[in-house]
Amino acid sequence: MQAQSSGYLTVGRTSTVSGKRNASVEARISVSVLPGFHVNSNKPSEEYLIPLKLTWTATGALQPGAIVYPMPTQEKYEFAEKPLSVLTGNFDIVANFKVAGNASAGPGSAAGKLSYQACNNRACFAPKTVNVTVNYQIQ
């Protein structure tokens, strides 16, 4: 998978996942946020904030399961009274899948979108979406 960048956040290469029919597999999606910026976590501390969200658009022979987001940090910013639940720097999102029982052996790919909204200490930037691809190999 090629690294996908969308302004303030980049999704790195994800190694190919492999498994047999009915097996549980996980894909580790590495994400990098530009220094000096943050993105809201998947569970922002304020209702008005836009969360980090990974959604699958096509998963082929993989059945999507739980998505595990990283533990956010609580950061205090000049523009907010309370600390905000945010993610900065490099982190991984873990996407769990189950290989379909009738999957044919061979390669394939799952496609999704990671939506986020970034800010720095003085300004916020329009919500953006970056493509995510997970390549798989059914054994």
Add this chain to the structure above:
Amino acid sequence: MNGRGRKAVTALRLLSAVVIAAVWGCLVTDCSGPQRPANVASVKPGKERHKAPDFALKDSDGKLVHLADYRGKVVLLDFWATWCGPCKIEIPWFEEFQRQHQGKGFAVIGVSMDDEGWGVVKPFLERLKVNYRILIGNDQTAQLYGGIDALPTTFLIDREGRIAAVHVGLVDRKEFENGIEQLLEAPTNASAPPAVPALFAGTE
């Protein structure tokens, strides 16, 4: 190298070190931050101002509003969004400016950049009891003003419809107050230059 030459080299090295330290300091601490001293001129000189591009956007009553309708007034034009934390800091300041100066030919216009439109903006306005006009923006209007990547982005527009100041991101309240006062006190001038995208008009 003689003594004078050595002194000159030393002075040059010192100057280089100061410049490098200043540039590095700005990279690390963001020198364009809100801590700018309040006595710095808050608005551009008249001859450096460019006409604010006109737009036609709808307000919460569905009425089409043109910026040109405000000619003769000092306008604070604020691009913001409900999901923008720094914008929420400035909105109460703008409400107060509206209350303080509306009788002197001053108006605040808020342009919301929320994709969801009035569905999210109206409840927000009711909650904050915003006392100035809010319009729903679009990409076309944003492009006229240089793209508006960061929110809040706020333009101070003089009585001739020219952009006198641009503030990108959260700035010190005093910065706005100084600018508004300077523009309200300034004598009016009938001629105005042609409109250019705000991007080329210079930003803070």
